[in-house]
Amino acid sequence: MQKGFVQVYTGNGKGKTTAALGLALRAAGAGMRVFIAQFAKGMDYSELHAIRMLSGRITLRQYGAACFIDREPSETDIQLATHGFQDVQQAVRDGQYDLIILDEANIGTYYKLFSVEELLELIDARPAHVELVLTGRYADPRIIDRADLVTEMREIKHYYRQGVTARPGIEN
Numbered sequence: 450m451q452k453g454f455v456q457v458y459t460g461n462g463k464g465k466t467t468a469a470l471g472l473a474l475r476a477a478g479a480g481m482r483v484f485i486a487q488f489a490k491g492m493d494y495s496e497l498h499a500i501r502m503l504s505g506r507i508t509l510r511q512y513g514a515a516c517f518i519d520r521e522p523s524e525t526d527i528q529l530a531t532h533g534f535q536d537v538q539q540a541v542r543d544g545q546y547d548l549i550i551l552d553e554a555n556i557g558t559y560y561k562l563f564s565v566e567e568l569l570e571l572i573d574a575r576p577a578h579v580e581l582v583l584t585g586r587y588a589d590p591r592i593i594d595r596a597d598l599v600t601e602m603r604e605i606k607h608y609y610r611q612g613v614t615a616r617p618g619i620e621n
């Protein structure tokens with residue numbers, strides 16, 4: 450089996466989660482077993498429906514309530530993420546997945562839902578073949594340091610500045 454790398458998609462521009470979902474689609478097409486954990490999210494995103502259409506090739510679990518990318522997490526948010534992180538630790542150690550995406554993992558460390566140390570331990574605990582993707586703005590410098598690939602999505606323009614709110618299929 451090939452060696453897996455650690456990828457980070459961060460920055461304030463649009464495209465982090467969708468890049469990870471695009472990779473999941475590509476990997477599933479290549480027969481890879483894909484696990485997606487969405488932290489800080491519990492809403493009904495359109496990707497959930499698309500993944501259901503893929504008849505089990507991609508597993509997606511959500512470990513959040515409402516999205517709180519711009520507010521402090523509640524006690525419920527913290528509990529959901531703590532449980533989620535344990536679930537993810539199990540999935541990583543099991544070795545049954547080839548691509549593991551921790552969507553908004555950087556938001557998780559930024560808001561202290563779990564620690565950078567725990568995330569670094571998770572990176573080190575994965576079987577050698579596992580490709581790990583961490584998304585979300587505010588990636589911690591220690592995570593960036595540990596990663597093999599880091600892409601920063603930088604906002605140059607965004608229509609939210611024109612007052613456009615999130616649209617089904619495009620933002621959620």
Ligand code: ATP
Pocket residue numbers: 462463464465466467468518585586602609614615619620621
């Ligand atoms: P996407 O899921 O579209 O790939 P992303 O993962 O890069 O985006 P996040 O930081 O997770 O971006 O933000 C979630 C969504 O909210 C994105 O679609 C983004 O375009 C949108 N967004 C980001 N900042 C703002 C803002 N200040 N006001 C409104 N919408 C925003």
Ligand code: MG
Pocket residue numbers: 465466467553584585
């Ligand atoms: Mg995102």
